[in-house]
Amino acid sequence: MNPYFTTRFAGDTEARNFLPSLCLRASVVKTSRTLHLGAAFLALISLCLQNTQASPKNVLLICIDDLRPELASFGASYVKSPNIDKLAAQGRPFLHHYVNAPSCGPSRFTLLTGRYGPAGNSALFERAGEMAKTPDAVPPSMPEWFRTHGYTTVSVGKVSHHPGGRGGADWSDDSKIEMPNAWDRHLMPVGEWQHPRGMMHGLANGEIRVKTGDMDVFQSVEGPDTIYPDGLIVNEALDQLGELAADKKKPFFLAVGIIKPHLPFGAPKKYLDLYEGVELPPIPHSEKPTGKTTWHGSGEYMKYNQWGKDPRKDATFATEVRRHYAACVSYADAQVGKIIAKLAATGADKNTVVILWGDHGWHLGEHSIWGKHSLFEESLHSPLIVYYPGIGKPGIKTDAVVETLDIFPTLCDLTDLPAPDFAQGISLSPQLSNPEATGHTALAYKSDANTLRTATHRITVHKGGEVELYGHTTDGSETLNIADQNPALVAELKQQLSEKLAKKEG
Numbered sequence: 001m002n003p004y005f006t007t008r009f010a011g012d013t014e015a016r017n018f019l020p021s022l023c024l025r026a027s028v029v030k031t032s033r034t035l036h037l038g039a040a041f042l043a044l045i046s047l048c049l050q051n052t053q054a055s056p057k058n059v060l061l062i063c064i065d066d067l068r069p070e071l072a073s074f075g076a077s078y079v080k081s082p083n084i085d086k087l088a089a090q091g092r093p094f095l096h097h098y099v100n101a102p103s104c105g106p107s108r109f110t111l112l113t114g115r116y117g118p119a120g121n122s123a124l125f126e127r128a129g130e131m132a133k134t135p136d137a138v139p140p141s142m143p144e145w146f147r148t149h150g151y152t153t154v155s156v157g158k159v160s161h162h163p164g165g166r167g168g169a170d171w172s173d174d175s176k177i178e179m180p181n182a183w184d185r186h187l188m189p190v191g192e193w194q195h196p197r198g199m200m201h202g203l204a205n206g207e208i209r210v211k212t213g214d215m216d217v218f219q220s221v222e223g224p225d226t227i228y229p230d231g232l233i234v235n236e237a238l239d240q241l242g243e244l245a246a247d248k249k250k251p252f253f254l255a256v257g258i259i260k261p262h263l264p265f266g267a268p269k270k271y272l273d274l275y276e277g278v279e280l281p282p283i284p285h286s287e288k289p290t291g292k293t294t295w296h297g298s299g300e301y302m303k304y305n306q307w308g309k310d311p312r313k314d315a316t317f318a319t320e321v322r323r324h325y326a327a328c329v330s331y332a333d334a335q336v337g338k339i340i341a342k343l344a345a346t347g348a349d350k351n352t353v354v355i356l357w358g359d360h361g362w363h364l365g366e367h368s369i370w371g372k373h374s375l376f377e378e379s380l381h382s383p384l385i386v387y388y389p390g391i392g393k394p395g396i397k398t399d400a401v402v403e404t405l406d407i408f409p410t411l412c413d414l415t416d417l418p419a420p421d422f423a424q425g426i427s428l429s430p431q432l433s434n435p436e437a438t439g440h441t442a443l444a445y446k447s448d449a450n451t452l453r454t455a456t457h458r459i460t461v462h463k464g465g466e467v468e469l470y471g472h473t474t475d476g477s478e479t480l481n482i483a484d485q486n487p488a489l490v491a492e493l494k495q496q497l498s499e500k501l502a503k504k505e506g
């Protein structure tokens with residue numbers, strides 16, 4: 001028996017049995033047949049019916065790959081993201097949500113386990129290896145926590161690092177599971193793309209990445225959504241949503257992972273057409289930083305075919321790349337629209353918590369980086385929206401600094417599940433009740449450096465001891481390292497960073 005479940009099940013059962021036992025006592029009251037007791041009985045039985053009819057809340061988690069918080073609802077009016085914006089208008093947009101690592105695998109690790117983890121992309125597979133060796137030493141993942149508390153858990157698309165959650169050469173090996181015990185079903189349609197690995201970097205009509213240098217860095221082919229991989233993923237998600245909502249006996253935890261706007265930037269042409277005549281603002285702070293930073297040479301991006309061009313040297317081409325990224329955002333946004341519309345069509349929208357989450361940001365030329373993998377704001381800042389029926393102050397944004405780690409305890413709060421005491425985040429219930437509520441610091445890490453974002457500063461400490469300190473109260477560009485001028489603040493923030501890292505290692 002996993003020690004993380006033993007005591008929690010007992011408490012949970014007790015809590016859920018409380019209302020029915022109250023109703024039983026009410027039926028005893030009825031035997032008195034006095035008028036006032038009869039009225040009290042009717043009132044109480046009505047209350048009991050209301051409560052016993054209230055099903056546990058479902059969870060719909062929408063993960064979007066490499067999505068910058070550059071959306072109309074987050075202040076970028078030139079981006080066409082009407083469906084995400086509608087969700088933001090009905091829920092709580094978190095304007096300062098930070099991921100715990102600037103890469104898919106380790107960022108998704110923290111979302112799905114509620115714990116800080118390794119910095120590499122194989123973080124969840126490493127965890128699966130530990131589970132095989134010493135299962136009792138590994139706390140349950142978020143979907144496993146919901147599953148063992150009565151939920152049907154399903155993932156479709158890229159939720160964990162590998163779309164579909166399997167390893168092996170083509171990411172389709174049923175004997176290599178990325179998150180054991182997590183899902184009742186973990187699905188990844190592949191269509192013409194042959195396998196999940198083909199879908200991950202697929203372009204139109206089944207083109208899969210064989211040699212990266214032969215694959216175009218962007219593309220826009222005329223056709224329906226299903227000529228690119230996310231169209232298939234979302235069609236499967238709609239089917240699953242219909243099936244899950246029809247099951248009135250069990251609540252569901254459905255996670256849907258949309259792959260765009262991850263590289264290569266391919267989307268149906270109609271989404272690129274949305275940007276016809278739209279002027280993108282200039283790239284802010286596009287200069288390569290001086291001094292020790294986490295700047296890198298944009299290796300992931302540069303591997304693709306760019307027809308001999310380079311956005312770092314060619315402003316016209318840089319704009320073209322940015323327009324294709326924006327087209328991919330609009331394509332992903334359209335998929336979100338379909339999922340939310342289906343949720344409403346099933347009626348489950350009245351009883352479902354919706355989370356929309358980006359797994360990290362992406363530099364579109366800021367600091368002369370085209371990609372993620374840095375510890376600058378652009379890599380770590382991503383969209384987070386939380387929605388549930390009856391949320392107070394819908395659409396009011398919060399500036400509280402929060403981190404991905406916080407999502408697991410938040411979802412437990414919103415669904416009345418027991419709080420997972422092994423999870424390391426902090427519930428966002430205060431910000432959901434009151435958008436003015438303050439947040440906390442956000443930790444992020446790479447193998448060779450760690451960073452802490454506060455409401456006013458970012459400190460980055462390299463393994464070699466070098467320190468970057470940036471102010472965020474007047475200028476968010478992170479171009480001026482003020483560490484040398486602020487030794488006392490550096491010492492204080494290094495201490496805070498050490499405390500968070502101790503929690504990570506603990």
Ligand SMILES: [Ca+2]
Pocket residue numbers: 065066103104262359360
């Ligand atoms: Ca990603």
